[in-house]
Amino acid sequence: NAGVMQNPRHLVRRRGQEARLRCSPVKGHSHVYWYRQLPEEGLKFMVYLQKENIIDESGMPKERFSAEFPKEGPSILRIQQVVRGDSAAYFCASSPPMRGVVGNEQFFGPGTRLTVL
Amino acid sequence: GDSVTQMEGPVTLSEEAFLTINCTYTATGYPSLFWYVQYPGEGLQLLLKATKADDKGSNKGFEATYRKETTSFHLEKGSVQVSDSAVYFCALTPTGGGNKLTFGTGTQLKVEL
Numbered sequence: 001n002a003g004v005m006q007n008p009r010h011l012v013r014r015r016g017q018e019a020r021l022r023c024s025p026v027k028g029h030s031h032v033y034w035y036r037q038l039p040e041e042g043l044k045f046m047v048y049l050q051k052e053n054i055i056d057e058s059g060m061p062k063e064r065f066s067a068e069f070p071k072e073g074p075s076i077l078r079i080q081q082v083v084r085g086d087s088a089a090y091f092c093a094s095s096p097p098m099r100g101v102v103g104n105e106q107f108f109g110p111g112t113r114l115t116v117l
Numbered sequence: 118g119d120s121v122t123q124m125e126g127p128v129t130l131s132e133e134a135f136l137t138i139n140c141t142y143t144a145t146g147y148p149s150l151f152w153y154v155q156y157p158g159e160g161l162q163l164l165l166k167a168t169k170a171d172d173k174g175s176n177k178g179f180e181a182t183y184r185k186e187t188t189s190f191h192l193e194k195g196s197v198q199v200s201d202s203a204v205y206f207c208a209l210t211p212t213g214g215g216n217k218l219t220f221g222t223g224t225q226l227k228v229e230l
């Protein structure tokens with residue numbers, strides 16, 4: 001069984017370019033989450049998506065960042081006009097349908113390490 | 118808002134030593150509590166969890182007890198191995214089964230022979 005897949009694993013961009021990070025959840029999981037880990041910090045929640053819907057984007061920066069989880073294909077985290085402060089590890093996680101489950105586990109991918117030059 | 122505080126690292130121990138990594142939280146009601154582990158170059162893996170007060174989560178020799186009175190979820194292991202070297206994150210999800218994980222800053226553990 002494949003776990004959460006993320007690609008690319010490493011991404012280098014120059015300031016002002018766009019970064020696209022992809023996440024394929026565990027098969028059968030309909031919930032996807034994105035987290036950002038800045039150097040020497042813990043993971044910070046960014047966004048929670050279900051198929052074709054953004055459920056909670058309270059952790060997303062107001063500008064330049066967007067996320068989608070289309071009906072078909074992977075979830076995409078898009079960062080436009082990257083700046084050096086965007087350099088971080090971006091982790092995707094997935095979980096099965098919640099249905100009111102308490103303590104539902106999220107399964108994490110290996111992360112994409114973005115470096116902005 | 119919710120928050121998690123855990124002891125800073127790195128923590129360096131000799132093999133077979135006793136491990137404690139402290140974790141306290143701030144949240145309303147009864148959040149679910151988790152410990153995740155991150156090995157070098159990998160994503161996070163769930164180590165253990167507890168969903169209600171006085172529950173004890175355990176896995177691979179690690180354990181943690183949900184203490185509502187002290188708002189704590191300290192991670193312990195009686196005898197660490199070199200292979201336990203990793204970064205450990207304490208985390209919570211809100212009362213009622215919310216989805217957003219709130220993490221502590223992580224504690225790096227180094228176990229030496």
